[in-house]
Amino acid sequence: MIVQGNDAPGLAPGLYIVAGPIGNLGDLSPRAARILREADVIACEDTRVTAKLLRAAGSDRPMLAYHEHSRAEVGEGLLERMASRSVALVSDAGTPLVSDPGHELVRAARQRGIPVTTAPGPCAAIAALSISGLPSDRFLFAGFLPARAVARDKAIAALAALPFTLIFYESGPRLGATLAALATALGPREAAVARELTKLHEELVTGTLTDLASRYGSSPPRGEIVLLVGPPEAEVATADALDQALEAALRTMAPGKAAASVAAALGLPRGEVYARALDLKNTNPESGDPR
Structure with a gap:
């Protein structure tokens, strides 16, 4: 068993999971910014997106692309670095590993005895839940539903009876079809659509699944979307x-x-x-x- 604490002054070798803003750069924590300035390398999804974050943190540290298509190739090299150097992992927005690649890297690091440290911060799913008004004592984050209709409907059916608020991520173009499928399977449950959280045009629209399916069926919204569905009666x-x-x-x-x-x-x-x-x-x- 590995027991570890928070990082001491000066970054020790290991893996640092660093949560960044989900939109508003003002939400970057001082501790996260310090890690981004001091880490030997920043592993990220998109170097163009992370470059903006590093500028906000005052960091000039080198970046290495680590995403779904490169993780097998890049992961071993990152693990070798962690033995003697510090590696910070960030996502394009919010907390890494939440609907993002990375858990294999964390698992492998821990199996090798490499310390893994978290610098927690924003998460779109939790931010949306906190302002939705839906029950928050028990909730289930289900990420993105499958793109194909048959697989999507099976996934919804598996969640239908659970007495929790359900949280999904969704894209604007798919939102109307997803809401319609949820309304068909779950009925007129309370729901909320949150978009552009912490940004200038932040919006939260509430209503029944039926109402929201009608609203967004012919006018897909822009931006990053969190979809929340209240529990059944x-x-x-x-x-x-x-x-x-x-x-x-x-x-x-x-x-x-x-x-x-x-x-x-x-x-x-x-x-x-x-x-x-x-x-x-x-x-x-x-x-x-x-x-």
Whole structure:
């Protein structure tokens, strides 16, 4: 097990995950700016975009493109650098690894005993949730839905019964079709479309999925978009979500422990959940016998 703390004065060798602004350069933290000035190399998605960030941070450090198409080629070289030098990883906007490549690099670094440090900061998904007015005690970030209609509809169906606010990233040209698919599958749930967060033309539009699908169906917006969908009504969510959660928990837990875990997660009475767990266990005795 590797135990580590925050970076001390002067950057030690390792990997630094640095969150940048999602639009407003004023949101770059002093600590993030310092890391960008002191790191030996900056790994980034697009060097043209990151060049603007480095200018704002007062940094002249060299950049290396690390993205979906180069990670296999570049990753090993970055890992070798981290053994004796500091590498900062940034994304085009916000917190790296959130719908961006990078988790393989973090995993490999930790497996090699290389310290991984976070300089946290803005994230579009959390920023949108904080101003949406939708329930924020439990939420699920689902990234981008699949582009193909069949795969997209399957992904929506898998999320339909979950009693959480759902958060997606989406592009302007695809927004209308995505909202229409969500409205068809989920009905008139509360939803919000957030665009251009922290920028001059920041906008948040709320309404039902049906209303928003109609609004954006023929007039796709510009800019970076976060789409939020409120949870289903409690009585609709309970039965399906409970069974799904219990079936998953029963694969690795005894009924009592499974019931306790699921009851806490879904906010349901433990006795009722335990009774349902026993029903499912008796119906499907092959689900395992965890000790």
